[in-house]
Amino acid sequence: MTRLHSAAALAAALLMPAHMAAQPPAPMPVTRSTTSLPDAVRQQTSGSKAPSAPLALPYTETFSDPAALGSFYVRDANFDGTTWQVAAEQLRIQANNAKAMNDWVITAPINLDAGKEYEFSFDARAHSSYYAEKIRAALGSAPEASEMTVTLLPETTLTETDYHTFAMKYTPAVSGTYYFGLHGCSDAGSFYLWADNIRISATAPPTAPAEPTLSGLPDYDRRLQAEFTIVAPDSDIDGNPLDGLTKIVLMREGTPVHTIDNPEPGQAYTCDDTLPPGSEERYYSYSAIPYNGATAGREATMQMFMGVNLPGPAKNARALEDNNSGYIVVTWDKADTDIDGYPMNPSLIHYVVYSNNGELLDEDITDNFCAAQYLTLTQRYHFYIVMSETSAGLNDRDFPQSNMVALGTPYTLPFAESFADGKLSTAFAIEYNEGGRLEQTAKAEALGATPADDDNGMLVYTSGTDSSAALLMAGKISIGEDAVNPVLTYQYFKTADSPDRITVAINESPYFDMENFEDVHTVSVADGTDGWNRVTVPLTDYKGTVIKPAFRFIQPLKGSAVAIDDIRLFDQLDHNLKVRSASASHKVYANNPLVFDIDIENIGAMEADGYTLSLLCDGQTVASVPGNAITSGSRAAMKITHIPSVLAPAQSKYHMTVDYAPDMDPGDNTSRQFDVITGTTPLPRAVELSATPSDGAISLTWLPVDLATATCEVFTEDFEDYTPFEIDNAGDWTFRDLDGAATWGISGMDFPNEQNPMAFIVFNTTGYHSAMDASSGLQYLAAMSSRGGVSSDDWLISPPLCGNGQEISFYVSSQSTSYGNERFQVLTSRSGTATTDFTPVYSTDKVPAIEWARHTCTLPDGTRHFAIRSYDTNLMFRIDDISFIPALPELRLLGYNVYRDGERITSLPLTQPSYTDPQESDGSHTYCVTAVYDKGESRPSDAVTADYTALSAIGLDDTPQIAVNGTTVNCSAPFEIHDLMGRLRAVSPSPGSLSLPAGIYLVKAGAHTAKVLLR
Template sequence: MTDGGESDIVATRALAVGKPYEEMTESFANGRLNHIFLIKKLTSAEMSWSLYYDNGIQGIASQDKDNGYAASVADYIDAAGALETGKLLIPSDIDNPALSFYTYNITDEDQQADANLIEISVAEAGSNEFTTIYSRSVNEICQGQPGWGKALASLTAYKGKTVVVRIAAVVKAFKYTAIDNLKIENMTGHDLSIISISAPENVMIGNGYTVDVNVVNEGANPAEQYSVELYADNELVDIKECSDLPVATTEVVSFARTMHQLAEQPVSYHAVVVYANDAVSDNNSSKNVIVYPRQSVLPAVTDLTAKRTADGAVLSWNEPDISQGVYETVTEDVEAGEAWAHSLDGWTFVDGDDFAVGGFQNISIPGITIGETKASFFVFNGTETGNNTFRAHSGDQYLASMFRSDDGTVDDWAISPMLSGNAQTISFYVCSYSSQYPEKIEVLASSTGKQTTDFAVVREATTVGGNWELVKVSLPAGTRYFAIRSVATGSFMLMLDDITFEKSYPADHLMIMGYNIWRNGEKINTEPIGKCSFTDAEAPDGKVTYVVTTVYNSGESSGSNAAILDMSSLDRISANISVYTDGRNIVINGARGKLVRVNTVDGLTLHSATAGDIASIPVASGVYLVTVDRQTTKVFVR
């Protein structure tokens, strides 16, 4: 205002005022803010920041699973905009203060990298001079992996100062740049931690599986050399040597394991990261994860016997009865399937509509070209996408059926393995990927074969909701196969997981291929034994436990009954002479023509004679001294 009049209104630059925040933890939970932020447009092109619920942007759910995140949105390349905090007092009593948050790496069907830039700048309160302290592409922050990745910028230079922090997004590839779980934290100079350990809950005996350990560098410096130790029931079982873990990056260290064929008890795993420079030890060990063995229902030997002879331990048994076949209740969780495969062991998939399928805007599906590939059900790995909206009901994988590219009616069949034939209730979990474009399924049953014309409807077509839901269907006696059929029109993607049913191993499909011999828990044959007897000529001294497993064309049985021998009395006095017990008899083999004496420990002689090829001396339970040619051994008779 002057003597000449009053000017038009002009807005000043926004300036943070008031008492500074002494902490900053903002997770945007449920699409709401706990702190004040300023939205700053940095270019002439329009750009805005908004709060979103899970899947508010298709395919993006919150990093910390609290139903909220923030994201910038712009339609033009090089458009830039920022979130500015209010005044922040950077603590002076921590060594390495840092700003951290997560950003989401979007990919499209062409696997284009998310080149959008994220820049972090800092200005002291009251100043408009921002200094850029961090600039990386989203793809770099996320190490080329789709999904959420952690950005971490040191604020050590501003310890004890009051500042304003600006988080800017610059469009280079995609219109959205999402962030979540923002906070000021203390970066220790050197700090590796284990953030998770995972393994399947149940594993069939004899099968392999993987224990995955997630290690993150939460320190201010890169970690050059470190190792991860894996413990099973508190016993060290494997070590992986690792190197070069940059700041704020995560490494998945995988351990291959096998469920022992004779396992009956669960295995408890935990992991420890070992890093010489680590300044924080509290986060070096993982929690325990427990893996339960699943027993085979294939018929097992039940009458194993073991006997000591001069030639060693002689085992014998009878062939298991397979005349009636067997059946078991199983849950197909799809975890054993190959990710993205269009087949699954035992299952039959039929593409009844014979039409090309559709796909997703920002996520490609390996093996599927939108509008070209014809497909039925296939194995979908929900974790490889890095997108929580694709998560399985359990584990990582499930069966999926895509919509037709012309939005016509889908006709995809998932036909089960052979059933027991008993009346039973099957169950499964099903979900529509998008509740806006719901799926529809029907369930059918066949008492004969697996051709689609063999099936009759047992559950009429019903609409599927947008959350995992349990479906149960009763099947009549005599049912040999069931089918889950996708029949929606103008839908998106059907998700199917954890299918439980009673599976059959009919007698005419079972064939015994041989037997494996286990001594004290270790298999001692290299190829299956083709007969129902075995001699272990290398039985060690002491108590020995034998178990036999039956090898079939469709798998291997659980262990037989245990046969236990006490070989502690066996002592080869010379290269060709052996002394052992057989029940209440002391047996000397190979001492022909030699003087054999058997004494009690108090000196009483029970036997003294020249031996034949085999000498068998009956005695009572006790401890005896056996002398052959002036060489003496102690024998225990039970």
């Protein structure tokens, strides 16, 4: 039994859904946004050569033999490598996403006589009603696209998936050799254009018999035989009555198979035709030709499939979830005809069932049902298609689709859907839509409405007739037995005199079919106030059940529109604040404010007051602000700010909490986590910091910064600071596009400047699949493959460098290696940024797909700029996190800041490279110092730790002073150090310091002795 082996064929079949299913985004293969044919079907190209022998008329070609295309000239006039081929015993051409079709299939030569009428006909159809196709037909003097100048059928748009026969007559003025051709001219981005049954014949004279009526009926059990009925004509072609007929000949493929002698005009006759044993099962061309003497009349033609044909479709497919058991049951009415509608023994027909995502449920089914266990946990809507098949193959053109059914774990309270950014975050489906249009949008021009919750998304239903209606279904939602006051709330937008009605319907049946929805609440939009109105629907009757809520839109006036937003199901407690949304930048520079925005909603029944908003960084509270009172059902927008210092980690985790003592459900009082990068400048640091404990203080010293000899620190460019999808430049980085060609996009992705000529683009990964992720953060630079066969040549040139020899590092990645490895070079310039100033120093094609790989390269002394050149790009070359030492800008040193244990202890920058930190008690402290410039604050110096111990002398007075710093003893007078056994371990003949291994010692200075711990 033939099955649907091709994923492309299944995808084609599924492009004609009657319903819409909303599902979470799934991983997708990333490919070029173009189409190409498999090698197996690259049978003919623009250079194909057909036999030169003229065709004998009448001529018919049914393409039942795949080699039939060899008798045609095929011309790929747009040179895209995609042109006509034979598929499934028909002519077919696949569209190109980038170019309009311009492809001809042209017959062998035909000798036509001047003044004689000829008929040309063919069948054509579209592959999907969602994609319009275009075709024309013409005659020419030579088998070339430019010579097909006599239009028989002007450009015609096809939207039907059933074949339509086009018949055209032509009388040449000059006898000679002609060529007949079909021109595929569909727009770019269409699907498949199909054609079949090319026929050419000379027409009969006006006095010849008119066309008889020819019909047929194949064998019920599909043996190689058929019965034909011929009704003899009763007039000539001009309409004059016939006195009689000599004969009617039934022809198969041009060969007589039965003759009716002396038929009576207007009478019906039947005859059989049986093929020889072993004949091929396929369509055969039959014709009935009436004769009046030797004069042949106008023939009647038909196609008859002899043998087992493709089956007709099943009917009334229906899907049911078996009471949340994890099983799905699909039923249908069996097919009892073939694909042409002729009765067929149902025992010849089997069935294959697919889900809308292409998953095979079962195959080779002889019953009218199948059951399968689904494994998905994330709830999604599905529908199912039932395809019928016979030994002839699978009917992938006509098949029923089931109702929508929600599979997966039911949602629990609280549930929310707000159509944020014009997208669905939960499972929704449209079960029916009669005459209207449902769309997720950020703005409804007809209503003057923007989203109720300011999240750039809402749902709008617009009527297309005077009686539009639709049913929008949410997924399954479990209302727990312990729910106190479950409710469904939503908002609708009212304009003046709106006639629309919105009904909330609930389905609690274990079988979530449409008939089980019960209307529980209806609003007339006109009864609301202008603008957004909140509706609350009690759900206490449904505690302990799993329901499927739905919205029924009824719009009696064409052109009216209604918007809904902010759909929620939750347990409405007396006191309940909820963090609805929060946002912040993903990068901030040290000493700059990092602002967090939060939207707090009171979903409780009572007013909320006396709450506090807190901001936590890496688990520590860094800011708190009090909130204002919020009435029930209202929201408050708040801001909270933190300024990270230069000592902040390179990346920190932030979140916000709402502290509200009466809150009965604090589980929704915490925002999502924000991973924030803290950037610092590469300005010269202070170095060689030391900390020495002394009498009552710790003394700090460091080397002063000398701007005459200083260089910047290593800087890592992560491209997070630049405008997303910019293609002209990125800060001080220079882009050079030497190829100047348009670029390829990526299938399934839309982004600004896509396909424009460019060198590099600042690619922002927000909202895209994880395969597009950056090495760090959200952005990187990308070079795209050039179109039109042009080799890419794209340059990224660095800002000015320090001029010293240095090692740079960077991360690179390919989007895919399916088209070949990406290649790049590193080049250096000792002068300017013209591409002619650069010399290569490094090159490789070892660029992995998806994963990021670190590369290093040594730049010679005197290098002022480096360039990274992407050349011969195959799809997408990506680069991120470039580390290098930039040139020192013009700076003015303002002084130094001192930090102790992470906190700044100097109010103003110090002008000298030293500081004394008074100590009041024993302890250990960590210090670092930063340099402060007119252009910012440097990164901190290396940290040092000092242990301060205020020692009481053992003797008559408090002098001399003895202090310990780690394993070093400092003393203000000459001193000796003994261990506890009395052995002399070290001597200092003058005031100073001595270091010993860790341990407990006795320090003697004159008449004074002290016990110290070195550690």
